[in-house]
Amino acid sequence: MGARELENRPCGGRYVDIVQSIGNTPLVELRRLSPKPGVRIWAKLESRNPTGSVKDRVARSLIEDAEEKNAIASGQVILEPTSGNTGISLGMICKLKGYPLKVVMPDNVTPERTQLLQMWGAEIVYSEGAKGSNGAVELALELAAGDARYYMPYQYGNEANPRAHYNGTALEILEELDSVAAFVAGLGTGGTLMGNARRLKEVLGDSVKIVAAEPMQGEPVQGLRSLDDGFIPPIIDLSLLDRKILVSNSDAIVWTRKLLDEEGIFAGVSSGAIARVAARIAGELDEGNVVFVVADDGWRYLSSGVYTRPLEEIENLESTLWW
Amino acid sequence: MPTIKIPPVLRASVGGEREVQADGADVREILRSLVAAHPATESQLFSAEGELNRYVNVYLNDEDVRVLDGLDTAVGPQDVLVILPAMAGGI
Numbered sequence: 248m249g250a251r252e253l254e255n256r257p258c259g260g261r262y263v264d265i266v267q268s269i270g271n272t273p274l275v276e277l278r279r280l281s282p283k284p285g286v287r288i289w290a291k292l293e294s295r296n297p298t299g300s301v302k303d304r305v306a307r308s309l310i311e312d313a314e315e316k317n318a319i320a321s322g323q324v325i326l327e328p329t330s331g332n333t334g335i336s337l338g339m340i341c342k343l344k345g346y347p348l349k350v351v352m353p354d355n356v357t358p359e360r361t362q363l364l365q366m367w368g369a370e371i372v373y374s375e376g377a378k379g380s381n382g383a384v385e386l387a388l389e390l391a392a393g394d395a396r397y398y399m400p401y402q403y404g405n406e407a408n409p410r411a412h413y414n415g416t417a418l419e420i421l422e423e424l425d426s427v428a429a430f431v432a433g434l435g436t437g438g439t440l441m442g443n444a445r446r447l448k449e450v451l452g453d454s455v456k457i458v459a460a461e462p463m464q465g466e467p468v469q470g471l472r473s474l475d476d477g478f479i480p481p482i483i484d485l486s487l488l489d490r491k492i493l494v495s496n497s498d499a500i501v502w503t504r505k506l507l508d509e510e511g512i513f514a515g516v517s518s519g520a521i522a523r524v525a526a527r528i529a530g531e532l533d534e535g536n537v538v539f540v541v542a543d544d545g546w547r548y549l550s551s552g553v554y555t556r557p558l559e560e561i562e563n564l565e566s567t568l569w570w
Numbered sequence: 571m572p573t574i575k576i577p578p579v580l581r582a583s584v585g586g587e588r589e590v591q592a593d594g595a596d597v598r599e600i601l602r603s604l605v606a607a608h609p610a611t612e613s614q615l616f617s618a619e620g621e622l623n624r625y626v627n628v629y630l631n632d633e634d635v636r637v638l639d640g641l642d643t644a645v646g647p648q649d650v651l652v653i654l655p656a657m658a659g660g661i
Contacts, residue, residue: 330659380658403658435659461634464657471579474614477625477656491634493652570659 266340269296269303270415274423274538279509280526285534286428288525290506290541291420294514298335298363300543301416305438306336308411309400310344319398324349326397328387330380330435330568331360332543333402338367349397351387353379355468355568359547377470379568380435381478403436403480412442420447420538427455428535431525433517433542433570434459434491437483443540444487456489460524462517463493465565490528494520496564500553502526503545507554515543516553517570542570572600572645575652583610597628598641600651615653625656 262268272295277288293301313319324347327337334350341348348369352360355376364371372390374382384403391399402408416439420427430447432439444457471477485491496516503519506512514522518541525539545554548569552561571591576584584590585608592607594600605612617623621641628635629652635643645651 384658433659462659463632463652463654466578469578469655469657471655474579474623474625474655478658479624479656480658485636488637491637493629493632493634493654 264343265297266307266343269307271419272296272416274420275510275512277506277510277512277522280505280522280529282526282530283533286529286532287536288529289424289536289538290510290512290522291416291538292512292541293416294518294541294544296336298332298339299546300332300336300515301439301540302332302336302543303339304411304415305402305408305436306333306340308407308415309402309405310337310340310346312405312407312410313398313400319346320395322396323398324396326387326391326399327351327402328374328380328383329402330383330570331356331364331547334369334371335360335363335367337400338364338369341369342367351383351390353383353568355563355566357548357551357567359550363547375470376566376568377467378476379464379468379470381471381476384478385476402438403478404482406482408436408438409442409445409482412439413446414442416540417443417446421450424536424538426536427451427538428532429456429458429525429528429537431458431460431521431528431537431539433521433540434461434483435517435570437480439540439542441482441484441487448487456528457487458524458528459488459491460517460521461491461493462499462520462570463495464568465496467566468568492524492527494523496567496569497558498523499569500558500561500564503553506541507545512541513545513554514541515545515548515570517542520570571647573650574600574604575650577654579655580611580614580653583614584608594645596641596645597630597635597643597651600645601628601641627654627656628652629654 296303354373374386499520502523592603
């Protein structure tokens, strides 16, 4: 019998447990979305992480950082504000490591997020949806303040969040590509953008443009009492961004479907928004690589009908917190 | 004349309007025109030093002016300025 040849390289690797398998995600070229032959658009499929989102990297980094610092006391509950994905990633890791987990999440996310969190055994505290993620952050900070029962990793203010990308995602991109003209990711906590921006600019210089795609929250999600209720994640350094572009919910959904129909990429709604911005930036270039991050997969949005219903028939388009 | 889109949190200060028009060639001039017409917006938009308040984001069409040229960003007559409160995101 002849030697057996591995047909698909690289192979997926061998790991002692599921947490160690986080990262090393594929970079896939999207030829149909590229407006010019000299410009190549690459999707970094963070949806291929164990729980289906980029937040696996962040959750692992947050927990390992806390463990290294001996910050989690025996019997403490991990408490974290999230729009869902970080909670789901923490759910998987905390279950394996034996930490109890409580997440604070807005009540207007898709029902799949609740089910996934329950599946991993997390306790859920809902915050007011009209306040978006600001409401979840506010409530989590209130719960954690002075209450020794909780350890809060706080992804919005913890450098272990961008560090997951500085030491992970960005190095993986540099492993595959010699040059990057633009890197495009969604702006949420800012972790993906900050970590990748620092490493890519360090290695490639200022020629690499760092572009943020930002959700245009529908009016029902702008339920602030005053502008003083605004929130800017402490880890964000705007000077690292070259562009910051708003995408409406309907454009995000149109492009989520475009990814599916034209490139076979089944991604979440934020990834549609990010792809839209990546294609626009690609159109402004003459040549080069444009890398964008597919932040999560589409499974957790199925019930909303974004892949199958006409746009005008999608319920709660403006009042749902999509990302 | 450029159009300014007003977020719900600021509408009470502009007589309930969802959008208003204001004259000017850059972001600063246009927002100052808005303040001149609706003085209640001043303390919400600007700090005592005359800079944009920390939690106010202003977009030229769809791009955040803070990463363009800030208040000096040039604006054309057909452009739209979108004012939005800074909101946390997740993904």
